[in-house]
Amino acid sequence: MRSFLGRDILSLKDFERHDYMRIFQVGEELEPYARDRQNGELLMDKTLVTAFYQPSTRTRLSTEAAMHRLGGHVVGFSDPRMTRAGDFYQESIKDTVRMLEYYGDVIAMRHFQQGAPHEAAKWSTVPVINCGDGWGEHPTQVLIDMFTIWREMGTLDGLHFLLVGDMRMRTMHSIGYAMSKFDISATFVAPPEMSLTEEFKEELLSVNLVFDEAETTEEAIADADVIYMEPVVQADYTRSRVEVEEDRGLTPAAYRVTREMLRDRAKSDAIVLHSLPRMDELPTDVDDTRHARYWVEAYNGVVIRMALLALILGAAE
Amino acid sequence: MRSFLGRDILSLKDFERHDYMRIFQVGEELEPYARDRQNGELLMDKTLVTAFYQPSTRTRLSTEAAMHRLGGHVVGFSDPRMTRAGDFYQESIKDTVRMLEYYGDVIAMRHFQQGAPHEAAKWSTVPVINCGDGWGEHPTQVLIDMFTIWREMGTLDGLHFLLVGDMRMRTMHSIGYAMSKFDISATFVAPPEMSLTEEFKEELLSVNLVFDEAETTEEAIADADVIYMEPVVQADYTRSRVEVEEDRGLTPAAYRVTREMLRDRAKSDAIVLHSLPRMDELPTDVDDTRHARYWVEAYNGVVIRMALLALILGAAE
Amino acid sequence: MRSFLGRDILSLKDFERHDYMRIFQVGEELEPYARDRQNGELLMDKTLVTAFYQPSTRTRLSTEAAMHRLGGHVVGFSDPRMTRAGDFYQESIKDTVRMLEYYGDVIAMRHFQQGAPHEAAKWSTVPVINCGDGWGEHPTQVLIDMFTIWREMGTLDGLHFLLVGDMRMRTMHSIGYAMSKFDISATFVAPPEMSLTEEFKEELLSVNLVFDEAETTEEAIADADVIYMEPVVQADYTRSRVEVEEDRGLTPAAYRVTREMLRDRAKSDAIVLHSLPRMDELPTDVDDTRHARYWVEAYNGVVIRMALLALILGAAE
Numbered sequence: 001m002r003s004f005l006g007r008d009i010l011s012l013k014d015f016e017r018h019d020y021m022r023i024f025q026v027g028e029e030l031e032p033y034a035r036d037r038q039n040g041e042l043l044m045d046k047t048l049v050t051a052f053y054q055p056s057t058r059t060r061l062s063t064e065a066a067m068h069r070l071g072g073h074v075v076g077f078s079d080p081r082m083t084r085a086g087d088f089y090q091e092s093i094k095d096t097v098r099m100l101e102y103y104g105d106v107i108a109m110r111h112f113q114q115g116a117p118h119e120a121a122k123w124s125t126v127p128v129i130n131c132g133d134g135w136g137e138h139p140t141q142v143l144i145d146m147f148t149i150w151r152e153m154g155t156l157d158g159l160h161f162l163l164v165g166d167m168r169m170r171t172m173h174s175i176g177y178a179m180s181k182f183d184i185s186a187t188f189v190a191p192p193e194m195s196l197t198e199e200f201k202e203e204l205l206s207v208n209l210v211f212d213e214a215e216t217t218e219e220a221i222a223d224a225d226v227i228y229m230e231p232v233v234q235a236d237y238t239r240s241r242v243e244v245e246e247d248r249g250l251t252p253a254a255y256r257v258t259r260e261m262l263r264d265r266a267k268s269d270a271i272v273l274h275s276l277p278r279m280d281e282l283p284t285d286v287d288d289t290r291h292a293r294y295w296v297e298a299y300n301g302v303v304i305r306m307a308l309l310a311l312i313l314g315a316a317e
Numbered sequence: 318m319r320s321f322l323g324r325d326i327l328s329l330k331d332f333e334r335h336d337y338m339r340i341f342q343v344g345e346e347l348e349p350y351a352r353d354r355q356n357g358e359l360l361m362d363k364t365l366v367t368a369f370y371q372p373s374t375r376t377r378l379s380t381e382a383a384m385h386r387l388g389g390h391v392v393g394f395s396d397p398r399m400t401r402a403g404d405f406y407q408e409s410i411k412d413t414v415r416m417l418e419y420y421g422d423v424i425a426m427r428h429f430q431q432g433a434p435h436e437a438a439k440w441s442t443v444p445v446i447n448c449g450d451g452w453g454e455h456p457t458q459v460l461i462d463m464f465t466i467w468r469e470m471g472t473l474d475g476l477h478f479l480l481v482g483d484m485r486m487r488t489m490h491s492i493g494y495a496m497s498k499f500d501i502s503a504t505f506v507a508p509p510e511m512s513l514t515e516e517f518k519e520e521l522l523s524v525n526l527v528f529d530e531a532e533t534t535e536e537a538i539a540d541a542d543v544i545y546m547e548p549v550v551q552a553d554y555t556r557s558r559v560e561v562e563e564d565r566g567l568t569p570a571a572y573r574v575t576r577e578m579l580r581d582r583a584k585s586d587a588i589v590l591h592s593l594p595r596m597d598e599l600p601t602d603v604d605d606t607r608h609a610r611y612w613v614e615a616y617n618g619v620v621i622r623m624a625l626l627a628l629i630l631g632a633a634e
Numbered sequence: 635m636r637s638f639l640g641r642d643i644l645s646l647k648d649f650e651r652h653d654y655m656r657i658f659q660v661g662e663e664l665e666p667y668a669r670d671r672q673n674g675e676l677l678m679d680k681t682l683v684t685a686f687y688q689p690s691t692r693t694r695l696s697t698e699a700a701m702h703r704l705g706g707h708v709v710g711f712s713d714p715r716m717t718r719a720g721d722f723y724q725e726s727i728k729d730t731v732r733m734l735e736y737y738g739d740v741i742a743m744r745h746f747q748q749g750a751p752h753e754a755a756k757w758s759t760v761p762v763i764n765c766g767d768g769w770g771e772h773p774t775q776v777l778i779d780m781f782t783i784w785r786e787m788g789t790l791d792g793l794h795f796l797l798v799g800d801m802r803m804r805t806m807h808s809i810g811y812a813m814s815k816f817d818i819s820a821t822f823v824a825p826p827e828m829s830l831t832e833e834f835k836e837e838l839l840s841v842n843l844v845f846d847e848a849e850t851t852e853e854a855i856a857d858a859d860v861i862y863m864e865p866v867v868q869a870d871y872t873r874s875r876v877e878v879e880e881d882r883g884l885t886p887a888a889y890r891v892t893r894e895m896l897r898d899r900a901k902s903d904a905i906v907l908h909s910l911p912r913m914d915e916l917p918t919d920v921d922d923t924r925h926a927r928y929w930v931e932a933y934n935g936v937v938i939r940m941a942l943l944a945l946i947l948g949a950a951e
Binding site for chain 3: 351354355356357374375378379381382385386391395593594595601612615616618619
C-alpha cells in the first residue's frame with residue numbers, strides 16, 4: 001500500500017478506497033485533539049507553509065487550525081497582495097516554490113490557475129497540498145465531505161448522490177473521482193450553462209460511474225441519500241452589500257433545496273452537505289432540520305486536515 | 318462569584334467591582350511573562366481565533382502577543398479582504414461563527430457592526446471577546462485603561478475623570494459603564510455633534526453616575542485626576558498622507574490637551590490616557606511630561622489580555 | 635569583541651570581519667534545524683514582531699521561518715493595509731514602536747522610508763532588524779549573500795565582483811559596505827540613470843574599496859568571480875499581468891546575464907547571485923548551469939536569519 005509520507009495531495013483521481021479509509025482512520029485517532037480542544041505536540045517540530053493566491057477562509061483557517069492542534073508552526077501568505085503586490089503574478093511558480101520549500105515542511109497552496117499546485121509539486125522538495133486550483137480540483141474539501149458522509153451514513157457504498165449547482169466547480173471534479181471509487185450513483189442538476197463538460201462526462205463514464213442528469217432538484221430529490229450543493233449564483237465582490245442583497249433570491253427554484261422540499265419529497269434520512277459560504281440556494285430554515293450536516297463539516301475539516309498533515313509529515317502511518 | 322471560565326466578554330455593563338479586581342490580580346500574577354520577556358507554557362494547548370472585520374493594530378497585535386506570551390497558538394484573519402473578499406459581508410455571523418468555533422478555543426472579534434460579537438456569542442460554543450463593535454463597546458480597551466489608572470493612582474475610588482473627544486465612540490460607552498461601578502465622577506467635553514446621546518445619558522443617570530458636561534477642556538481640566546482622550550478629527554484613509562497632513566491641526570483648541578494647559582491648570586498628579594493612534598489633539602510635547610501614561614497602556618494591554626485569556630480558558634481562576 | 639546580544643541590525647557600515655564570521659559560524663551551528671527540517675526549542679520563549687510597511691515575500695517569510703525553526707512565536711503585520719488602514723502612515727514611528735516593543739522581543743521592520751528602522755531603534759527597548767528601508771540598506775539580505783559566497787567559494791578574500799543592475803537599490807548600498815571589509819574589488823554596470831550616486835562613490839572610495847564602472851555586462855564578465863544582480867526593469871504592480879508581460883524583454887542586453895555569455899566569457903567557476911524575484915535580466919535557462927547560486931540563497935536565508943535571531947536574543951553568543 002502506497003504510503004502517505006511525503007506524498008503530494010493534488011487530485012483525488014489516484015485515490016484508492018484504502019487511501020480514503022486510511023485517512024479516515026487516522027482522523028478518528030487524532031480527533032480527540034479537536035473534540036477535547038487540546039493542542040498536542042505531534043507536529044511541534046514542523047512548519048506548514050500556506051501559499052494562498054486567492055482569498056479563502058474555511059480552507060486556509062481549517063488547515064492552519066489543524067496544524068496548530070498538532071502543535072505545529074505556520075508561515076505563509078493569505079493573499080498575494082500581502083506579498084510584493086503582484087510579484088507572484090509575474091514570478092513563475094518554480095521561482096516561488098524554490099523559495100517556499102525552505103520555509104517549512106509542507107506547502108498548502110490555493111491558486112487561481114488550474115494546475116498550479118501540480119507545477120509547484122514538480123519543483124518542490126517538500127510535499128504540496130492542493131487547496132483548490134481554479135476550475136481544477138479541491139481534494140481536501142472532498143475528503144472532508146466523504147468523511148462526513150461516512151460518519152453520518154455509516155458507509156460510502158450503496159448510496160445515491162444528488163449533486164446540485166455549478167458543475168464546473170473544482171469540488172464537483174474531485175467528488176466525481178471520489179464517487180467512482182465507491183458503490184455510489186449520482187444525479188446532477190445544474191443550469192445548462194453550468195452543466196458537466198462533455199470531457200468530464202467522458203471521464204466519469206470511463207471509470208464506470210453510474211449517473212444521470214435531471215432538470216430540477218425537486219424531481220430528483222426523492223432518490224437521494226446525499227444532497228451535495230454548490231451555489232449557482234456566485235458572490236460578486238465588486239459590488240456593495242446592499243447591491244448584492246438586492247440581487248439575492250436570484251437562484252432559480254430548480255437549483256435550491258428548501259425545508260418544504262425536504263419534508264415533502266426527500267428520504268427521511270437524506271443528508272444535505274454544502275461547503276459554504278452559501279447564497280440563497282440553501283435557506284437558513286433548513287439549518288435546524290435533521291437533514292443539515294454542513295455545520296459538522298467545519299469540525300470534520302480540522303479532523304481530516306490533522307490526519308493529512310500527520311500522514312504526509314510522518315507523524316502517523 | 319461568577320467564574321470567568323468560558324465567559325463571553327461582550328460589554329462592561331455587567332462587570333462588577335470584583336470582576337475588575339479579579340482580572341487586575343491575575344494580570345499582576347502573569348505580569349512576569351511580559352516584564353521578563355519570557356513566553357510561558359500556560360496556554361500552549363490552546364488556540365486563539367482572531368476575527369477582525371476591520372483593520373486594527375493595537376488591539377489585534379496586543380491580543381495575539383498576550384496569547385503568544387502564554388505559549389498559545391493563533392489563527393484568524395486581520396482584514397476581511399484577506400478572506401474570500403467580501404464573503405464575510407455577505408455571510409451571516411452565524412454561518413461564519415459555526416465554522417470559526419472549531420478552529421480554536423476562544424474568538425476575539427472586531428466588527429464594524431454594533432452587536433456583531435453578541436450575535437457571534439449566541440451561536441458559538443467557545444467564548445467570544447468583543448474587541449470593538451462599531452459604535453458599541455470596547456470592553457478590553459477599557460479594562461486596560463482602568464488597570465492603568467488603578468496602578469498609577471493606587472485606587473479607582475474618589476477620582477474625577479475628564480473625558481474629551483467623540484462621545485459616540487465605543488470606548489466612551491465602555492468607560493461610562495466602568496466609571497459607574499466605582500466612586501468616580503465625570504466631566505464630558507465634546508463637540509456638539511459628537512456629544513453623549515440622550516439615550517446613553519439616560520443610561521448613565523440610571524446607574525447613578527455623577528457627571529456634567531463642559532464646553533472646553535481648559536475650563537474643566539483643573540478638577541481632573543484622569544484625563545481620558547479620544548480624537549475628534551478622525552483619520553481619513555481615503556486620502557494621501559500629504560492631503561491628510563495639510564488637514565492636520567484641525568482639532569479645535571477646546572478638544573485638545575496641551576503641555577501648557579497641563580502645567581498651568583491641571584492637578585500636579587493628573588494623568589493623561591489616550592488609546593492611540595492620535596491626531597493633533599494630543600501634541601507630542603506632552604509625551605515627556607509626568608502626566609503622560611499612554612505609553613504604559615501598550616504594556617498593560619498585554620498584561621490584561623493575558624489575564625483575560627487565562628481566566629476565560631481556565632488556566633487561572 | 636562587540637556582542638550581538640540586544641544589538642540593532644540597521645546597517646552593514648559598522649560590521650567588522652569578525653561580525654560576519656561570528657554570524658556565519660552560528661549559522662553553521664544552527665543549520666541542522668534547516669537541513670533536517672526539525673524545529674527546535676531554542677527561542678520557544680521569545681516572540682518576533684514583524685512590522686512590514688511594504689509587501690515582501692522572501693524577507694518576511696524567511697525571517698518568520700527562521701523564528702519558527704527555533705521554536706519561537708511571531709506576531710505582526712505584513713502590510714499596513716491590514717492595520718487601521720493608513721494609520722501607520724499618519725502615526726509617527728515613535729508612537730508605533732512604543733506599542734510594538736511590548737508585543738515581542740525583537741522587531742523586524744521593512745519600511746518605504748529610508749532611516750525608518752533607525753528611528754524605530756531610537757525609541758525601542760527591544761532590538762530592531764532593518765529588513766529593507768527605502769533606498770537605504772538591506773543588511774540581512776547581504777549577510778545572506780556574503781554567507782552564500784563564503785560557502786560556495788570558500789573565502790571572501792581575493793575575489794572580484796561584477797555588480798549589475800540599479801545601483802540605487804538598498805542591497806547595492808549594503809554590499810558596498812560589505813565588500814569594503816574584505817579583499818574584494820568590484821566592477822559596477824548600470825544604466826546611466828541608475829548608476830552609483832556621487833555621494834556613495836565618495837563613501838566607497840573613502841573606505842578604500844577598489845572599483846571601476848563598465849558599460850556592459852559582456853565586457854566586464856570575464857574577470858568576475860561573483861556576478862551579483864538586481865533588476866533594472868522594476869515590476870509594475872499597477873498594471874495587469876498581460877500588460878506587464880507585453881513589456882517583458884525590455885531589459886537592455888547590457889544589463890542581462892545569459893547562458894551564452896556565461897559559457898563563452900565567464901570564468902568557469904564564476905557564480906551568479908540574484909535576490910529574486912527576477913524580471914528578464916536573468917533568463918531561466920541559466921538556472922541549470924553550474925553558475926547559478928540563487929536557489930541556495932533561500933535556504934541560506936533561513937540559516938543566517940536563525941543565527942541573527944539567536945545571537946540578538948541571547949540564545950547563541
